[in-house]
Amino acid sequence: MILRDIAYVRTGDKGDTAQIAIFARSPERYELLVAVVTTERVLAHFGDIVCRTATRYELDNLHALNFVLEGALAGGVTRSLALDAHGKTLGAQLLDMPISEEA
Amino acid sequence: MTGRTIRIGAGAGFSADRIEPALDLLDRGALDYLAFECLAERTIGLAQAERQANPAQGYDPLLKARMTAALPIAARNGVRIISNMGAANPVAAAQETARIARDLGLSGYRTAAVTGDDVLDLVMSGDYPLLDREGVSRDLGGSVVSANAYLGVEGIVSALAGQASVVLTGRVCDPALFLAPLVHEFHWAPDDWTLLGQGTLVGHMLECAGQLTGGYFANPGFDDVPDLANLGFPFADVSADGAAVFGKLDGTGGCLTTATCKQQLLYEILDPGAYLQSDVVADFRAARIEEQGRDRVRLTGGAGRVRPETLKVSICYEDGYAGEGQISYGGPGAEARGQLALAVVRERLAQSGIAFSNLRLELIGVNAIDRRSARPEREPGEVRVRVAAQAGSQRDAERIGAEVEALYTNGPMGGGGVSRATRKVVAVASTLIDRRLVVPRIHWEVA
Numbered sequence: 286m287i288l289r290d291i292a293y294v295r296t297g298d299k300g301d302t303a304q305i306a307i308f309a310r311s312p313e314r315y316e317l318l319v320a321v322v323t324t325e326r327v328l329a330h331f332g333d334i335v336c337r338t339a340t341r342y343e344l345d346n347l348h349a350l351n352f353v354l355e356g357a358l359a360g361g362v363t364r365s366l367a368l369d370a371h372g373k374t375l376g377a378q379l380l381d382m383p384i385s386e387e388a
Numbered sequence: 389m390t391g392r393t394i395r396i397g398a399g400a401g402f403s404a405d406r407i408e409p410a411l412d413l414l415d416r417g418a419l420d421y422l423a424f425e426c427l428a429e430r431t432i433g434l435a436q437a438e439r440q441a442n443p444a445q446g447y448d449p450l451l452k453a454r455m456t457a458a459l460p461i462a463a464r465n466g467v468r469i470i471s472n473m474g475a476a477n478p479v480a481a482a483q484e485t486a487r488i489a490r491d492l493g494l495s496g497y498r499t500a501a502v503t504g505d506d507v508l509d510l511v512m513s514g515d516y517p518l519l520d521r522e523g524v525s526r527d528l529g530g531s532v533v534s535a536n537a538y539l540g541v542e543g544i545v546s547a548l549a550g551q552a553s554v555v556l557t558g559r560v561c562d563p564a565l566f567l568a569p570l571v572h573e574f575h576w577a578p579d580d581w582t583l584l585g586q587g588t589l590v591g592h593m594l595e596c597a598g599q600l601t602g603g604y605f606a607n608p609g610f611d612d613v614p615d616l617a618n619l620g621f622p623f624a625d626v627s628a629d630g631a632a633v634f635g636k637l638d639g640t641g642g643c644l645t646t647a648t649c650k651q652q653l654l655y656e657i658l659d660p661g662a663y664l665q666s667d668v669v670a671d672f673r674a675a676r677i678e679e680q681g682r683d684r685v686r687l688t689g690g691a692g693r694v695r696p697e698t699l700k701v702s703i704c705y706e707d708g709y710a711g712e713g714q715i716s717y718g719g720p721g722a723e724a725r726g727q728l729a730l731a732v733v734r735e736r737l738a739q740s741g742i743a744f745s746n747l748r749l750e751l752i753g754v755n756a757i758d759r760r761s762a763r764p765e766r767e768p769g770e771v772r773v774r775v776a777a778q779a780g781s782q783r784d785a786e787r788i789g790a791e792v793e794a795l796y797t798n799g800p801m802g803g804g805g806v807s808r809a810t811r812k813v814v815a816v817a818s819t820l821i822d823r824r825l826v827v828p829r830i831h832w833e834v835a
Contacts, residue, residue: 332759344673368508378758
């Protein structure tokens, strides 16, 4: 099982900060999300991302996790020369994270 | 829901957004208001540069097209329009809108421009600490082109009270475009933080237009969206207590579900308990999203706390030139030839003696956007070389595209499809200023 099987994502940006919201496909899957999609795993999935801070917010009422990666966008959309300067493709890149119910 | 409701439509989620869905909402949406959110963070810097070159310009490039198409329908149906398409020159935008109204025969049509967000002189005469980096505003010196404070609803509400049919602003908080008509219609107090927080939440949901109705959502086989090509834009029916029911017009494509609403609720939100706005610190943590029927979702539970004493200011400054070149390779060994091309360009740029910064050498299809530590191991059938860097002058920046183009006859076998470009870099820094120093003003144009 991969993350795409239990969740859907939307990615946004604010200046130099990438923001990735991950939503459980069902309330039951939210508990699994909370247990296995940790900040450490997200950072490990993105091998070469450097950020000043990484924060996970848990939205129990929305069955969602909100990841805020401060400093992840090489200066942000107005300064970065990256092809995807907004980092808008980052969330989708999380969707092949392996998910194990035993984790 | 009982009692009177106000219907607000979303006409654009960004400056280059599609116009047709907004016209459909105006035509058969039974709207009271339509708001167009069109002003990204650095757009105002580019607009300010335009205004310096021509004092009659500096507003949204699509304003004329949007207003020419929208005004006849809006006037016929009594829909009032609110937009930040004024960009760096709301007064000129209002004059252009009044001209269009006159040409359409809309005698007496009232357009208001909200100004006061331009704080360039203030910010450049002081040592305002920059956010997210070291230094103060004055350090940016002569490269600064604009500094604009994020206004709240106050100016827009005054304009609506003055019977404006169209309100055009420069920099305001995006949700304020939607919150303002609610404050105006329901006479919400400027310190009713709960209502302002819920109204901000409603505005936040609408400000990206099609992103609430199935845009930016489709993932075939997992999250399918019907008739995405004919995506309709959303509207909200809001009651005096701030409760909102979002909907879209029958016959339009897309979908409005709890899933699309949850996605938009968190979109570009950092701390969901502290969404900083000029009018309120909104709190979305207790938001409730309930499906009320096909393409109808009810939203309640937004809250808020006392507004900040400071306003955020975006400072746009010129930061040299960016140059870029691309070329494609295909067939067996495409990736190896792409890597060789990158190595060759890297060496030639180093030999040029030009000081480049932020140099990027990457292969589209391999590692240009992919940041995963574990990438699938399989040779791509095609790759596209991409070289980008920054230089102090346009001429130096052009060297990057030139070295990529030179790969045709001076690089690996089989390269094709060169593209190259240079552009001026307008970067954005932020600071905070005392809100008492920023006073919104209204300018009227009557057709």
